[in-house]
Amino acid sequence: MDLLKGGEAAWIRKGFDLLMMKKPGEALDIFARGLEKDPKDPTGWLGRGIALSRLGDDRKALEFFDYALGLSPGMARVWFGKGLSLARLSRHEQALSCFGKVLSLDPTDARAWFRKGLSCEALGRHRDAFDCYDQAVRFSDSREIRERRDAVLGLIRQGTC
Numbered sequence: 001m002d003l004l005k006g007g008e009a010a011w012i013r014k015g016f017d018l019l020m021m022k023k024p025g026e027a028l029d030i031f032a033r034g035l036e037k038d039p040k041d042p043t044g045w046l047g048r049g050i051a052l053s054r055l056g057d058d059r060k061a062l063e064f065f066d067y068a069l070g071l072s073p074g075m076a077r078v079w080f081g082k083g084l085s086l087a088r089l090s091r092h093e094q095a096l097s098c099f100g101k102v103l104s105l106d107p108t109d110a111r112a113w114f115r116k117g118l119s120c121e122a123l124g125r126h127r128d129a130f131d132c133y134d135q136a137v138r139f140s141d142s143r144e145i146r147e148r149r150d151a152v153l154g155l156i157r158q159g160t161c
Contacts, residue, residue: 009034015047024054042072049081058085076105080112083119092119110140117148126152 011034018027028051035044045068052061065082068075083098099116102109117132133149136142 009038009041011037012041012043012047015044015051019047019050019054022054024051027051028055040071042068042075042078045071046075046078046081049078049085053081053085053088058088061085074105076102076109076112079105080109080115083112083115087115087119087122090122092122095119096123108139110136110138110142110145113139114142114145114148117152121152126156130156 011030015027015030015034018024018030028048031044031047031051035041035048038044045064049061049064049068052058052064062082062085065078065085068078069082072078079098079101083095083102086092086095086098096116096119099112099119102112103116106112113132113136117129117136120126120129120132130149130152133145133152136145137149
């Protein structure tokens with residue numbers, strides 16, 4: 001998953017490189033130091049949120065995602081991160097809203113369709129989940145997405161949901 005588009009400060013690149021290497025603690029430190037120099041960089045706040053989420057502190061991560069959104073409300077990556085943290089905290093209605101925002105910014109984002117489907121499923125809204133997975137399949141050839149869609153379809157057909 002490429003979180004950067006180029007042109008970012010070196011500290012942002014280093015922080016996201018550390019996240020890719022599964023070193024969220026080190027990334028968190030890099031983002032904190034970088035934000036001391038440039039506190040208005042929403043990508044740095046996004047990085048801190050992702051790092052905290054990967055460290056298991058989704059409540060605190062939400063604060064950083066919200067701060068990033070205050071600086072740049074149109075960043076789909078931040079809405080996605082916030083949605084993931086909300087879903088991990090079982091706040092699925094709020095997560096759906098975040099994934100919906102991602103999809104309003106990029107209707108072809110298969111990951112957002114998939115995650116929206118998972119939240120729908122957690123809320124017992126299996127037909128909505130199926131529709132989300134079906135959309136995700138249009139934009140991704142992921143086996144996991146197809147399998148999830150087919151499993152939900154099976155539940156719907158059996159009438160168990």
